[in-house]
Amino acid sequence: MEMNKKLLTERDIASKFVIPFLTQAGWDLSNQIREEYCLTKGRIIVRGKLYSRGKNKRVDIVLFYKPNLPIAVIEVKDNKHSLGSGMQQALGYADLLQVPFVFSTNGDGFLFHNRIATRGARETELKLEEFPSPGELWELWTKFHDFDAQQSRLLTQDYYSDGSDKVPRYYQLLAINKTIEAIARGQSRILLVMATGTGKTFTAFQIIWRLWKAKAKKRILFLADRNILIDQTMTNDFKPFGSAMTKIQNRKADAAYEIYLCLYQAVSGNEEEKNIYKQFSPGFFDLIVIDECHRGSAKEDSAWREILEYFSEATQIGLTATPKETKDVSNIDYFGEPIYTYSLKQGIDDGFLAPYKVVRIDLDKDLLGWRPDKGMLDKHGHEIEDRIYNQKDFDKNLVLEKRTELVAKKISAYLKETGRFDKTIVFCDNIDHAERMRKALVNENSDLVRDNFKYIMRITGDSEEGKAELDNFIFPESKYPVIATTSKLMSTGVDAQTCKLIVLDQRIQSMTEFKQIIGRGTRINEDYGKYYFTILDFKKATELFADPDFDGDPVQIYEPQPGDSPVPPEDLPLSPPDGVTGLGPELEPPGTAGFPPKRYVVQNVEVQVLAERVQYYDANGKLITESLKDYTKKAIQQQYASLEDFLRRFGSAEKKQAIVEELASQGVFFEALAEDVSRGSGKVFDPFDLICHIAWDKPALTRKERALQVKKRNYFTRYGELAQKVLTALLEKYADEGMEPIEESRILTIDPFRHFGTTVEIMKAFGGPSEYRKAIQELTHSLYDLA
Numbered sequence: 001m002e003m004n005k006k007l008l009t010e011r012d013i014a015s016k017f018v019i020p021f022l023t024q025a026g027w028d029l030s031n032q033i034r035e036e037y038c039l040t041k042g043r044i045i046v047r048g049k050l051y052s053r054g055k056n057k058r059v060d061i062v063l064f065y066k067p068n069l070p071i072a073v074i075e076v077k078d079n080k081h082s083l084g085s086g087m088q089q090a091l092g093y094a095d096l097l098q099v100p101f102v103f104s105t106n107g108d109g110f111l112f113h114n115r116i117a118t119r120g121a122r123e124t125e126l127k128l129e130e131f132p133s134p135g136e137l138w139e140l141w142t143k144f145h146d147f148d149a150q151q152s153r154l155l156t157q158d159y160y161s162d163g164s165d166k167v168p169r170y171y172q173l174l175a176i177n178k179t180i181e182a183i184a185r186g187q188s189r190i191l192l193v194m195a196t197g198t199g200k201t202f203t204a205f206q207i208i209w210r211l212w213k214a215k216a217k218k219r220i221l222f223l224a225d226r227n228i229l230i231d232q233t234m235t236n237d238f239k240p241f242g243s244a245m246t247k248i249q250n251r252k253a254d255a256a257y258e259i260y261l262c263l264y265q266a267v268s269g270n271e272e273e274k275n276i277y278k279q280f281s282p283g284f285f286d287l288i289v290i291d292e293c294h295r296g297s298a299k300e301d302s303a304w305r306e307i308l309e310y311f312s313e314a315t316q317i318g319l320t321a322t323p324k325e326t327k328d329v330s331n332i333d334y335f336g337e338p339i340y341t342y343s344l345k346q347g348i349d350d351g352f353l354a355p356y357k358v359v360r361i362d363l364d365k366d367l368l369g370w371r372p373d374k375g376m377l378d379k380h381g382h383e384i385e386d387r388i389y390n391q392k393d394f395d396k397n398l399v400l401e402k403r404t405e406l407v408a409k410k411i412s413a414y415l416k417e418t419g420r421f422d423k424t425i426v427f428c429d430n431i432d433h434a435e436r437m438r439k440a441l442v443n444e445n446s447d448l449v450r451d452n453f454k455y456i457m458r459i460t461g462d463s464e465e466g467k468a469e470l471d472n473f474i475f476p477e478s479k480y481p482v483i484a485t486t487s488k489l490m491s492t493g494v495d496a497q498t499c500k501l502i503v504l505d506q507r508i509q510s511m512t513e514f515k516q517i518i519g520r521g522t523r524i525n526e527d528y529g530k531y532y533f534t535i536l537d538f539k540k541a542t543e544l545f546a547d548p549d550f551d552g553d554p555v556q557i558y559e560p561q562p563g564d565s566p567v568p569p570e571d572l573p574l575s576p577p578d579g580v581t582g583l584g585p586e587l588e589p590p591g592t593a594g595f596p597p598k599r600y601v602v603q604n605v606e607v608q609v610l611a612e613r614v615q616y617y618d619a620n621g622k623l624i625t626e627s628l629k630d631y632t633k634k635a636i637q638q639q640y641a642s643l644e645d646f647l648r649r650f651g652s653a654e655k656k657q658a659i660v661e662e663l664a665s666q667g668v669f670f671e672a673l674a675e676d677v678s679r680g681s682g683k684v685f686d687p688f689d690l691i692c693h694i695a696w697d698k699p700a701l702t703r704k705e706r707a708l709q710v711k712k713r714n715y716f717t718r719y720g721e722l723a724q725k726v727l728t729a730l731l732e733k734y735a736d737e738g739m740e741p742i743e744e745s746r747i748l749t750i751d752p753f754r755h756f757g758t759t760v761e762i763m764k765a766f767g768g769p770s771e772y773r774k775a776i777q778e779l780t781h782s783l784y785d786l787a
Contacts, residue, residue, distance in 0.1 A: 005079035005107055014060060014076045017107035017128065026133040027063060037062040039096055039170045041351030042665075044524075046532045049418070050669045053351060059093045060086075063101075065138050068159045068173055072101035072137060074110075083125065084111035097170055100141050103131075116144045151184040157214040159206055160240055168206065169352065171342040172199055176206045178340045179317065183211065188315045191335035195344040196321045196519025197353050204289050204319055205237040212241075212258070217287035217315065222261045223307070224291040228470065230261050233291075253279040260285075264307060277307050285314045292320060305334070321519060322512040344515065344522065353522040358535045358542050361410055362610045365400060366391040366539070370605060379601040391539060392507065395429040398600040399436070403607040407505050407538050408440035410609070411483075414501065414536060420448060422500040423473065425520055426485045429506050431460045432599070434485040437505065441483055454480040461489050476528050497525040500533050508541040517541075629694055632673060635666045636695040643696040650688065656780060657740045660687045686738060688784055707735040710782050719775070722765040725756055727779060734783065742776065745769075 008016065014035065027033050042056035061074040073093045075086030086104040094102045094115065102113040110126040142152055157180070159168070168176065175192050182190050194200045204222070211217040222238075224230050230247060238245060241259045248254075248262035253276050288311055308316055318335045321344075347353035372384040379401075389398050415422060426441070428434040438458040448455045459466040459473065459481075467489070472478040476498045487506070502521045508514050521533035535542060639662075640646035653659050664670065670687045677685055677693060683702045685693075692698035701709075710731060716724045729752050730742045741747050748759045756762055766772040 008079060008107070010060070010076050010078050013078055013105070013107040018061065018074065018076055018105055021128040021131050022061075022063070024129065025131040026135070031067055032064050032134060034062045034064065035060065039093065039350075043349050043351050044355050044531050046355055046357060050672055051531045052664055052669065055665050056351065057093065057096065059090075059097075062097070062099075063134075063137075065134055066156050066158070067161070068168060069156065069177065070097055070099050070173065071134075071141065072099055072103060073097060074103040074105060077104070077106045079107050081106050083109055084123075087111055087113060087123075098174055100144070101137055114140070116141065118144075145181075147184065154184045154211075154214050154216050155180055157210040157216075160209045162240070168202070169199070171340075171346070171350075172203050172206075175203050175340045175342065176210070179207050180210060182339050183216065183315055187339075189335045190315070190317045191338045192317065192319050193338045193341040193343075194319065194321060195342060195347045195353065195522070196516065197522040198342055198347050200319045200321070201233050201237045201291065204291065204317070205240075207317065208259070208287065208289060209240070211287060218258060219285050220259050220287040220289070221285045221311070221314075222259070222289045222291065223264050224261070225264055227263060229291060230263060234261060248276075252276075255280070255284070275306075277310060280311075282310055283313050285311050287317070288314045289317045290319065308334075322515045344518070347522070352524070354524045354530065354532050356518070356521060356533045356535055358537060359414070360537045360540075360542060360611075362540075363403060363406065363538065364608045364610045365389075365403060365605070366394065367610055370400070372602070379603050382600060384600045384602070395433040395505070396507075396599070399433075399602065400605050400607055401436075401601065401603050402605055404433075404436050404440045405443075406607050406609070407503075408437060408444050410538075411441065411501075411503055411536060412444040414534075415483075418534075419500070420445075421479065421482050423496060423498045424483045424501040424503065425496065425499055426483065426503040427506040427508075427517060428485055428487050430487050431458075431462055433505070434458050434460050434487050437485045441485070445483075448482075452480050456483045456485070457481040459484045459486050459489060476525060496520050497523045498528045498530050499523075500530060501536065502533060503536045503538070504541040505538045506541065507539045514541060629673070629676065632668050633695050635668050636663065636691055639663065639666070640695075643692065643698070646691065646695070650784070651781065655743050656688070656784075657743060660739075663687075663691070688739075703738065704735045706783050707731045710779070713782065715782060720765055722756060722762070723775070726753065726762055726765070727775070729753060729756075730776075730779065739780065739783075742779075745772075 005013070005017075019029070019033065019035075022033055023029055037059045039057040039059060042053040045052050045054055059073050060076040062070050063072040063074070065071045073090050075090035075093070077086045083106050084104050085106070087102070090102045090104050091113065094100075094113075100114070100116045102115060104111045104113075109128055110131060111123060112126050112132075113123045115122075142155075147155065155177075159176075171194075175194060179190055179192065192200070192203070194203065208217075208220055208222070212220060222230075222233065224233070234245065234247060238259070238261070244257060245259040245261065246254060246257040248260055288308065290308070316335070344353065348355050367390075369388040369390040371388045372386060374386055376384050378384050384398070394400060394403060411424070411426065415424065426434075426437055428437050435458055438456055441456045442449050445455060454469060454472075457466050457469050457473070459470055461467070466484075469481050469484075470489075473481050473484050474496050499521045502517065504517070508517065518535070521535070524530060636646070640649065650656060650659055660670065670690060673690045673694065674685050677690060677700055684704070685700050686703050686706065689698075689700040689702075689706075693700040711728075716727050719727065726748075730747075733747065734742050745759070747753060748762050753762065757765075763769050763772040766775050
């Protein structure tokens with residue numbers, strides 16, 4: 001009997017009509033065909049302390065010429081759709097993955113879209129048996145780019161694989177493959193821009209590995225500016241290089257290796273004899289990779305620039321999260337335009353980076369300024385210069401001890417409400433400020449410091465004890481230290497996966513530095529419950545979010561009022577009080593420019609909180625300022641035109657839980673809404689009632705009230721004794737646990753149902769499986785008055 005294609009699902013069409021013709025055309029099932037290929041993880045949506053993931057982007061089939069070299073995407077639809085109905089969706093995926101060839105199918109044939117066609121039809125229909133082979137597609141692509149056989153060999157050089165299932169993410173593939181393509185074309189200066197936490201070092205490793213294995217590059221130098229970066233790289237991503245790899249140290253150059261890692265400070269200096277890189281001939285290295293190249297190589301007179309110019313014959317790749325473009329500094333001037341950019345915003349949208357919310361706390365002396373009494377002496381007996389001091393001065397030229405104590409109190413209050421063992425980095429203006437902050441935090445958390453003095457540590461460049469604890473702070477398994485106070489040391493290159501709170505008590509005016517600091521929290525660690533992080537901002541640093549150069553907005557901004565909790569509320573944002581604007585007055589000292597060299601320390605000047613504020617960002621990353629209820633109402637009404645439309649679609653849904661899950665993926669938090677509607681009464685509401693109540697002001701019934709209404713109708717009497725017992729038990733399950741369990745037939749295998757008989761016996765009491773399903777459908781209609 002001939003198969004009726006119209007009855008088949010998408011997956012059936014793929015397995016019965018698409019895959020067989022792909023293998024027939026020469027595509028290898030295990031190495032070249034990837035089904036249900038996930039591109040993204042789904043953006044993390046944050047509401048209060050709750051989070052959920054939005055929908056991920058998943059391609060039905062991706063075709064690879066070789067592992068990690070994607071060349072085509074195929075969108076499969078069921079046979080009720082036309083041949084090309086999936087083409088627009090497929091083109092969107094192809095754009096993200098940047099592949100040249102796109103196919104749409106319904107099982108009858110293929111619609112083929114050639115994105116690199118220069119003449120003739122761009123879209124053509126193909127029979128199933130006409131699907132092109134891997135060689136045919138590869139030849140089309142290499143001819144378009146005019147790659148010869150030697151270039152093609154480099155492009156197809158294998159990635160490193162450790163035998164596990166770990167594969168590069170789509171943007172890493174793009175960065176790696178585009179770099180190899182650029183080098184194959186002869187480009188010698190390459191810039192890659194990838195947000196912190198997106199795997200720049202892993203990407204660099206795969207680029208170097210492929211070039212090294214292809215013998216296109218034989219001696220390679222990897223430059224960084226922090227020892228911890230070099231050591232982490234050698235023991236983690238670069239480990240497969242083994243004995244071919246060395247670290248240049250003690251100012252000794254050894255020409256016996258192939259892969260060299262070093263600090264730029266270790267091979268350069270102001271005096272000629274310190275420039276040990278000159279012990280190597282200018283042509284010794286044929287590839288140089290500069291990690292975090294915004295930090296040194298961009299300035300024309302910097303040490304990195306000297307090294308790069310000495311080895312000018314080498315291909316040079318700059319890696320950065322923040323390309324520097326100012327009057328004095330330019331990466332792009334040196335490397336050229338980035339060949340690929342993966343921004344913080346993209347990383348958050350794709351669900352690979354953690355979103356964040358911002359708590360802004362304005363202090364009165366910061367915004368309104370402070371002027372000493374005439375002749376006032378500081379703590380050490382120095383007469384304080386008579387002028388108005390403001391945020392630009394505090395902790396640099398003048399210390400208000402009460403200000404430091406208030407900041408420490410606010411940080412501690414936040415952690416007491418959210419989790420006192422959440423890893424926290426406090427960024428201070430300088431080492432002295434970091435030490436004072438450590439002391440103030442110790443006094444606020446003396447109970448935990450008593451248990452372990454490493455609960456709070458100052459980790460700064462001058463403190464050997466602090467630097468020794470840096471690895472423990474980074475490792476998720478290490479409980480201590482929990483709070484690290486720092487100034488510059490931890491602003492870059494510290495892979496703190498479980499950091500949940502970043503405190504900014506540092507005046508930051510560089511966008512580059514700001515992005516680097518934000519990057520300390522953007523890594524996700526699901527094993528340790530790290531899905532988002534919070535920024536506590538005391539010095540207006542987060543006003544840089546408004547800069548057009550910033551590319552990843554917060555999910556929430558909160559400015560609490562005096563006396564409020566520093567933890568953001570879960571609904572309406574608060575505005576700052578009248579007259580309090582963003583930065584406050586820019587008060588310059590009277591008379592001469594510049595400040596006295598000493599730092600005044602003032603003991604007993606009270607400092608108070610003026611304002612704190614909240615904003616949410618929705619599932620699409622758009623700013624919203626309404627309450628959780630208002631946001632939910634809007635989300636529901638975007639999905640359903642009216643109450644009648646919702647009731648009709650809810651009633652016709654085979655499984656009601658599917659409607660609930662769809663809304664949850666749009667950022668509707670049913671748990672938080674239930675808590676809000678019940679207002680501590682202990683009443684338990686069904687998502688159906690929450691939807692109708694919030695979107696259309698219908699009175700909400702509890703699950704128990706709904707179950708009782710059904711019992712009162714006595715409609716069970718038309719069933720036999722066993723069926724009535726089962727329906728009564730299902731109603732009780734609904735009252736206790738909701739709709740989801742009663743829609744699953746496996747519920748009949750657990751208590752109390754298993755005491756009524758086997759699943760087959762129970763269904764027989766209703767007249768068979770289809771009659772049982774019909775009875776469940778009627779029960780749900782009765783529960784929700786949908787008849």
